[in-house]
Amino acid sequence: MSNFIQITPFMHVEDLEQAIAFFTDILGFETTFRLPGYAYVQRETVGIRIRESSRANGGLPGNRRFAYYVDVRDVDALYAELKPKLDTLPERDVHGPAHKEYGQRELLVVAPDGNLLAFGQMTSPQSSGGAQSGDRQGARPLSTWPPIGRRSYAGRRRRRRQTLRPARAG
Numbered sequence: 001m002s003n004f005i006q007i008t009p010f011m012h013v014e015d016l017e018q019a020i021a022f023f024t025d026i027l028g029f030e031t032t033f034r035l036p037g038y039a040y041v042q043r044e045t046v047g048i049r050i051r052e053s054s055r056a057n058g059g060l061p062g063n064r065r066f067a068y069y070v071d072v073r074d075v076d077a078l079y080a081e082l083k084p085k086l087d088t089l090p091e092r093d094v095h096g097p098a099h100k101e102y103g104q105r106e107l108l109v110v111a112p113d114g115n116l117l118a119f120g121q122m123t124s125p126q127s128s129g130g131a132q133s134g135d136r137q138g139a140r141p142l143s144t145w146p147p148i149g150r151r152s153y154a155g156r157r158r159r160r161r162q163t164l165r166p167a168r169a170g
Contacts, residue, residue, distance in 0.1 A: 006045060006046075006047065008040075008047040008048060008049055009048060009049065009068055010048075010049045010050075010051055011048055011049070011050050011051070011068065011111075011115055012051050012052075012053040013050055013051070013052060013053070013111075013112075013113040013115070014052070014053070014054055014113055015052070015112070015113065016037060016038075016039060016050060016051075016052035018112050018113070019039075019050050019111065019112065019113060020039050020041065020050065022111050022112050023041045023048070023050070023111075024041065025085065026082070026085045026086065026088070026089070026109075027043070027082065027085075027109070027117075028043055028081070028082065029041040029042060029043040029048075030042055030043065032047075037051065037052040038050070038051050038052070046070050048068065068115060068116065068117045068118065069118045069120060070117065070118065070119045070120070071120055071121070071122070072119050072120065072121055073121065074121060075096075075097045075105050075106065075107050075119055075120060075121040076097055076105075076121075078107065078119055079096070079097050079107050086109065089109070089110075092110075093109065093110040094107075094108070094109055094110075095107070095108040095109075096108055099123060103122060103123055103124055104120040104121065104122060104123060105120065105121045105123050106118050106119065106120040106121075107119045107120075
């Protein structure tokens, strides 16, 4: 009998309430366990442990790299389910679903703290990296993803916090 069950990564965020709201309200996860500064969210067989951290206490919130990859059976069905809520996010924070040259069809979503979540479905490797039939109109090419800059939600939020913080003395 196998002993391994699943991997549940830790996601470090600066605002736990905002992260929980994103996972539950936008992505359809459920909060199944909660402590101060910590939450476990789950959807079907996928779980993520969310820990409130800040740069001051050694946490590394939002790195905008592929750190959370969720394999799904039908990425287009997931996109269709989530689309009304994904449409409430800034356009630059959602990419796909789109075929990738490495044999995956992916939907990429940037969480409010800048963490990148990839939902992927195995396809077959493509001979070219171009768009395939069925790709969402206007999907950005992978070379310009993840969105880094002024238009992303996380970037706007970070700048807003910086302007609200008092200047440090000396």
